[in-house]
Amino acid sequence: MPTTVDREVSATRATKTPLNRSQITGFWGAWAGWTLDGMDSFIYALVLAPALTELLPRSGYEATPANVGLAGSILFALFLVGWGLSFIWGPLADRFGRTKVLAATIFTFAIFTGLAATAHTVWELGIYRFFAGVGIGGEWALAGTYVAEAWPEDRRKMGAGYLQTGYYAGFFLAAALNYTIGATFGWRAMFLVGLFPVVVSIMVLLRVKETDKWERAETVHPHVRHESSLKTIFNAQYRKRTIVAAVLLTVAIIGLWAGAVYEPSAVVQLATKAGMDKHDAARMASIATGLLSIGTIIGCLALPPMAEKIGRRKTLAVYFVGMAASIALAFGWAFYLPNGLVPFIALLVVLGFFGGNFALFSLWLPEQFETRVRATAFAFCTSIGRFFGAIVNFGIGAMVLHMKTLGVPIAITAVAFLIGLAVIPLAPETKGQELPN
Known part of the structure; x- marks a missing residue:
């Protein structure tokens, strides 16, 4: 039977440090920005077919399924190249602070998403x-x-797990908007909704306090302003972990984005094959996206306790194996069944759960770099994979055009996770370590 002392120790361990108002406000500002970021990203996947069906003839091309698929891959690759160039924000945040630059990123993607509604x-x-x-x-x-x-x-x-749920809550929000606004008013209205994050960027700029760690680093190391943070993350201390983290993120981006971006098109094809009309097929794609998002949110929340129990490397390995299996089964098997809609959507939920592997990077990357270069390292590692993701998307588009099918090209991306499994042992295990100053 536990003694009074045992109960007091257990109670102490169970008590978490309370969050102050600034930390709560800052988290919700970051979470809202990440949610609207996810919404913005997935709007394109949901409106890809109707937008290109309208715009291709205006651009001098016939709106055939093959041309829609190829143009969609090219445009998504351009989007990923833009993502890749986003590493510029990291050095800015290490020099000028997290909150101002965070607000600038939200403002940028909101404005250009709104402008997409005007495209001719x-x-x-x-x-x-x-x-x-x-x-x-x-x-x-x-x-x-x-x-x-x-x-x-x-x-x-x-x-980190709570934060990552925002991106997939954004997927769910995009699906809900497509089910209502998109289905009623069309793809241009969906892009106009993307202007809403401007409000969040203003809130972040005005209400969120800068982190104490960054301010202390500025006080202790004022000379760092004149050093290149990009150069620092490739010095002898950080070179290996920078390269390994970039490779692992590349694997995650190739796998999840290939599946998630083409998921609505796959569901529309399967729903049409099942006898649904165009309107109902689009709504089914929204429902499937919502289920994918719910699965991913659960995966994000399940990840941090697992990472604390078995370590960062083993946790990522579990999620990578799950991603490889679910992508291969969903696109390589269920997509080709005579009545594949239900099993495909069921596998999407599983794919979504293991897609929560991105939450590990939100937890793990900050643990590998000190404050003065943390944002630069995070931005670089998350950006470099997008360049390779762009190349892969060109390849997928070409394969879809050549093979005249969507499933097999996406299923092949599961191979990327086998590469990831081989690289994981090279990453540092930071379980039990505090965030470096």
């Missing part, structure tokens, strides 16, 4: 999506850095 050609849409990608790509790095630095040590790990 495929090329105009591509330009707007490119610049929206520059803004969207920086938001995760800065939001993740902010929460890691602002929250108390005993709460920041779970805070």
Whole structure:
């Protein structure tokens, strides 16, 4: 039977450091920005077919399924290149602070998403999506850095999981908007909704306090302002972990985005095959996206406790195996069944759960770098994978065009996770370590 002392020790361990108002406000500002970031990203996937069906003829191309697929891959690749260039936000945040630059990223992606509603050609849409990608790509790095630095040590790990749910809540929000606004008013109205994050960026700028860790680093190391943070993350101390983290994020981006971006198109094809009309097929794609999002949110919340129990590397390995299996089964098997809609959507929920692997990077990356270069490292590692993701998307588009099928090209991306499993042992295990100053 537990003694009074045992009960007091257990109670102490169970008590978490309370969050102050600034930490709560800052978290919700970062979470809202990340949610709207996810919404913005997935709006494109949901409106891809109707937008290109309208814009391709205006650009001098026939709106055949093959041309829609190829143009969609090219435009998404441009979006990923914009994401890749978003590493510029990291050095800015290390020099000028997290909150101001975070607000700037949100403002950038909101403005260019709204402008996408005015596109008259495929090329105009591509330009707007490119610049929206520059803004969207920086938001995760800065939001993740902010929460890691602002929250108390005993709460920041779970805070990473909470933060990552925002992106997939954004998927769910995009699906709900497409089910209502998109189905009623069309794809241009969906892009106009993307202007809403401007309000969040203003709130972040005016209401959220800068992190104490960044301010202390500025006081202790004022000379760092004149050093290159990009150069620092490739010095002898950080070079290996920077490269390994970039490779692991590349694997995660290739796998999840290939599945998530093409998921609505796959569901529409399966729903049409099942006898649904165009309107009902689009709504089914929204429902499937919502289920994918719910699965991913659960995966994000389940990840931090697992990472604390078995370590960062083993947790990522579990999630990578789950991603490889679910992508291969969903797109390589269920997609080709005579009545594959239900099993495909069921596998999407599983795919979504293991897609929560991104929450680990929000937890793990800040633990590998000190404050003066943390945002730069986070932004660089999350950005470099997007360049490779763009190349892969060109390849997927070409394969879809050549093979005249969507399933097999996406299923092949599961191979990327096998590469990831081989690289994981090279990453540092930071379980039980505090965030470095």
